[in-house]
Amino acid sequence: MQIVKVDPRALKENPDRMRQSKSSPQADALMLATIKAVGIVQPPVVAPEPDGGNGYIIDAGHRRVRLAIAAGLEEIDILVVDAANDNGAMRSMVENSVREPLNPVDQWRGIERLVALGWTEEAIAVALALPVRQIRKLRLLANVLPAMLEQMALGDMPNEQQLRVIAAAGKVDQKEVWKAHKPKKGDTAPWWQIANALTKKRMYAKDASFGDDLAQAYGIEWVEDLFAPADQDGRYTTNVEGFMGAQHEWMTSNLPKRGAIVEINSWGQPELPKKASQVYGKPSKSDHTAIYLDRDGKVQTVHYRMPEAAKPKGIAGDEPVTGGDDADTIVTSKARPDVTQKGHDMIGDFRTDALHDALGRAPIEDDMLMALLVLAFAGQNVRVESGADGTFYGGKRFSRHVVGLFDKHGKLAFDQDTLRVAVRSVLIDVLSCRRGMSNSGMISRIAGDAIGADEFLPNMGSEDFLLCLSRQALEASCTEASIQPRQKVRETRAALIEHFATQHFVHPAGRFAPPADELLDWIRAGAATDVIGSAGHEDDDGDGASVDEEQDGPADEDAEQVDLQGVNVDADDEHDQDFDQRAAA
Known part of the structure; x- marks a missing residue:
């Protein structure tokens, strides 16, 4: 074996290579970025041309050679080996079969090694063609208990949400929780239980009305949530008591005129004073303001109106006062509005009926x-x-x-x-x-099926989800995945988890399309409700029927309702046609 430098354009492809399918554009972009940043780390393996040729045929590294040319490299290192009798077919098979991507723990260890050597997070991100945010997420593993890291290095990784909770907890808390939930040798860790045990209530900076001065006064330290969306303020604190105290002090200092701080009830709604009525429109100058903290600790504001105070005795509308020391004083009431409250109620009814008619016919x-x-x-x-x-x-x-x-x-x-x-x-x-x-309900499933939302469902082949399946369901999933069920449920589940680590699995019960019989029952129930509900309205069909002419209505309605509920799909033509006509209209 020897390493030599050659022009990558002079190398010839091996027609017997194992990997014939094209790599994804994303994978090519990643390798191209790393080649531009640090060059080719692992030289391609080549063999001399048979029959005394002067060139080299690629045994392993076709993609590296192709992307080196795309990167504009004039020369690359290659490893020259003796020509094989099978034209390198076995070497190519082994090289592509045993290769495995680094797990996140090994990626993190490699990143920490690069940081120790002086690499910045930005430079590492460029070299690996990864977002800087992803590099920082992987570095969160530095906050994970070493014993948990050893478990994760075995390929037993928590999901992103669970990892976020674990990394945010202190090492002392992690140690106590891991001691209680540490799996037996060969088993997977119950990450959802571990995350639940370490979960603490978070109060987010984006929900805070107070500033840095109150945050400091109440001992609030913001922690950056690197798993939050990049365009949002992901800072949070677990100091719930301090957060609520700072919010209350801010409300006290910023209480508006005619304002009051109120509590919330068990439904999360503000407790307004007795006889107060909430104002949903634009408040007037005489209305009051209530501010309160909702269940997430956000400051919320509502307006309310108190009933008018009763007039003192001796004042009667437009009548003048005729006795007492103020007999010469004329007391007049407010000018009567152009339209009374009852008039506005009537206008509301008129407008609603006109709006509904226009929406139906215009x-x-x-x-x-x-x-x-x-x-x-x-x-x-x-x-x-x-x-x-x-x-x-x-x-x-x-x-x-x-x-x-x-x-x-x-x-x-x-x-x-x-x-x-x-x-x-x-x-x-x-x-x-x-x-x-x-x-x-059914609406959301119909909508998801209509827009192909099944394609966006996550991989359900995780331990958390498979633990929710019965033996029969697990064995059915094995049949679908061409896996032989094991004697023990735990072993069957482990085999499925291993298989679905590289395959996308969606359980049939998780798909959006509802069963046809349930969907037809739902449609028919809506049509039946429409028919039965309209039967009790006088003259709904516009035929001018009087009350006397509809005396037999209830018996007919009952018969029609029984017929609708007991009919099958084929025999329901009349009602289906009626429903289709209304839907088309």
Whole structure:
């Protein structure tokens, strides 16, 4: 063997190489960046041309040679070996089969070694074609207990969220938790239990109304969350008591005129004074302001109105005072408004009926319909249990999505891109598959199936998820992955985890498309509710039927309801046609 320098363009490709498929553009970009930064670290292996040729044929390193040419290198080092009888086929097979990428722990150790040699994080990022943020994330492993690192080096890694929690905890806490949850030899660590035991309530700087002076006074030290999105302030503190104290002091110092600090009830809503009514529109000068801390420690503000005080005796509307020392004083009431409160209530009813008629019958362009749908969610009557960010009212949340739909004169004017972004944002806030109150139900699954959201599901082949599957479900997954089930459930699960470490696994129960029978039942239930609900309205069909003519209605309704509930798909043509017609309209 010998190492020589040659022009990479003079090397010839081996037709018997094992790796024939093309590498991904991302992988090529990574290697090209490293070659430009530090050159070729491992020389390609070549053999002399057979039959006495003067050139060299590549045994291993075709991609390195190709990208060295792309990097503009005039010469590279190559390792010359004796020609093999099989044209290097076995060497190529072994070289490509045994190669394995570094696990995150080894990557971190390598990065720390480079830092000790004087490399900066920025230079390492350039050489490895990785974001600086990723380098800093890997360096968080320096905060992990060595015993945990040894477990991670075996390939048993926590997910990103769990690693973030572990790295943020102190070594003393980590040691105690690891002692309680350390796995037996050969087993995987229960990272979710470890992370849960180390989890502490976080209060974020982006939610703080106070400044650095109060933060220092209350002993608050901000910690940078390197796992947070790059465009957000990810600083946080676990000093919950200090954070809440600083927020309270800020509220006291910044209390507005006619303002008061109030507490929240068990539902997270502000406890207003008795007989107070919350103001949802623009407050008047005589209204009061209540400020409070929500469950996340954010300062929130609401306005409320107290009932008017009763008039003193002796004053009766427009009548003058006729007795007492102030008999000469004329007391007049406020001028009567142009429209009374009852009149405004009537106007509200008139407008609503007209709006609904126009929405049902007036010609509206598709773009305008989409814009109006976004606007509807910004209304004060909208309350959403969102899977994105807790509970919120439409006017306080969705208004940020509709700002871009107006011109400087306050008229609806928008381009397709702005509208598209607004619609996507509203759908993200509203649709949710999370279990509990925020679940959108069948709607969210239909939406996910329609837009191909299955492609965005994460790999479910993790220990955390597979622990949730029964033996039958695990064996079914084995059949799908062409894996032989083991005698013990634990061994079967371990085999699946090993297999899915390099394969993307989505359990059938996790896919968006709902079962056809459930979907049809849901559609039919909506149609039945529409038919049955309208049957009780007088003259809904516009045929002028009187009350007397509909005396037989209840019996007919019952019969129709039973028929709708008991009918099968093929026999339900009449109702399906009725539903299709309404949907088309």
